[in-house]
Amino acid sequence: MARRISRKISNSTIHRLSIYYRALMGLEREGYDTISSKELAKREKLTPAQVRKDLSFFGSFGTRGLGYPVKELKQRIAEILGLNRLWNVAMVGVGNVGSALVSYKEFARQGFIIKLLFDNDQRKIGSNHKGIIISDIANMKSQLKENEITIVILTVPASAAQKVCDDIVEAGVKAILNFAPVSLKVPDDVNLLNENMAIELEHLSFSLTNRNMVMFD
């Protein structure tokens, strides 16, 4: 029953699975029963071969001559991505970015349940934020364990990030989404992803600057 993935799945493939997942949600809403790799690729500006190859790493979900069943494929991708369950999430640093994320209902709808909030600002600690009481960062380590938190969103200032990150790791958390613009050091068995909006802006500024692929030295 267990399908062993021999090859390592590339980050690009994982990323595209999320894209397919979103596309399929849209298609379901629009009333599609099936979708071909050709049509799915067109919608997401990819190639049909890429779509088929990505999916083939995990099994054969389609029907030759017809395409993929929208509802079922969506469900299969949800399973692959680990979205057919709830994840206990904590967030550290309830400032500008943290507040925006907490109020975002889509995360909960996807199974990412923000259970705990932490901050070190005495004025914030104890206050109720969208139904969750903000806890003192001093209690973080024990509370992360007690509440079986598996994912932490890190939205503290860059200067505090490594220290807080160390504590998160010590609490046994294996997945961190970091918004602070610093390279955090974590052990190999911890999944760290960085969300850095400045880098995206810099990418745009690079593209605008090098429109004709000409540089100056």
Add this chain to the structure above:
Amino acid sequence: MARRISRKISNSTIHRLSIYYRALMGLEREGYDTISSKELAKREKLTPAQVRKDLSFFGSFGTRGLGYPVKELKQRIAEILGLNRLWNVAMVGVGNVGSALVSYKEFARQGFIIKLLFDNDQRKIGSNHKGIIISDIANMKSQLKENEITIVILTVPASAAQKVCDDIVEAGVKAILNFAPVSLKVPDDVNLLNENMAIELEHLSFSLTNRNMVMFD
């Protein structure tokens, strides 16, 4: 004087340039005069060869036996990324995410100046947000042109995103950073980047789910 880049620079290389840039800012603060590819790679969990290859696409900035001059290399990368100038930025949709971004001072420090804010909510239009008056979306097209906006940050609900995006494109803007979780259609000459935090969370949930590279069907 113009150095033609024959090969297309890969997105990964551009992304790493931003990483080097941040690392160099840190190194400068820490008082380093020079840095070797070996040390820079170690800090950012990359390989020395990768660092050297990335930089070599744009010129030879180092000294054999010694390494790269921190201050100068930082400046060169800033030039490559187009950060040695100011960019006029507008933001559409001043809600949770939009508000967080507007209050973020680092963007301005990097040269991304948020000049205009737009919304369609009558209660928000006309109000002063961090020193900027929120304008009516109805006036967006003309104002984007008048103010020579080159980058737009799009933080409206998914349902409104494509329509607003079309107007942005019509105004002649060639770079868009989109936070709405939809695939926007834009002409080939428009640079569109998507910032999707849910996708990052899904990546983490994939990694946690497939820790031993075993899947279930």
Add this chain to the structure above:
DNA sequence: TAATTATTGTGAATGAATTCACATTAATTT
């Protein structure tokens, strides 16, 4: 039920990105 059509699933081919490996060269030491 046979012929036709559409589209998957996948090895093989191609293309792209990364890493290797070393000649080159600048700085430092003796």
Add this chain to the structure above:
DNA sequence: AAATTAATGTGAATTCATTCACAATAATTA
């Protein structure tokens, strides 16, 4: 000033990702 050391810059080798191309096959049509 020669020898030694350290690290760059870059072709070549390798690894990884994407695309090609087609046999296999399910659905539909005649």
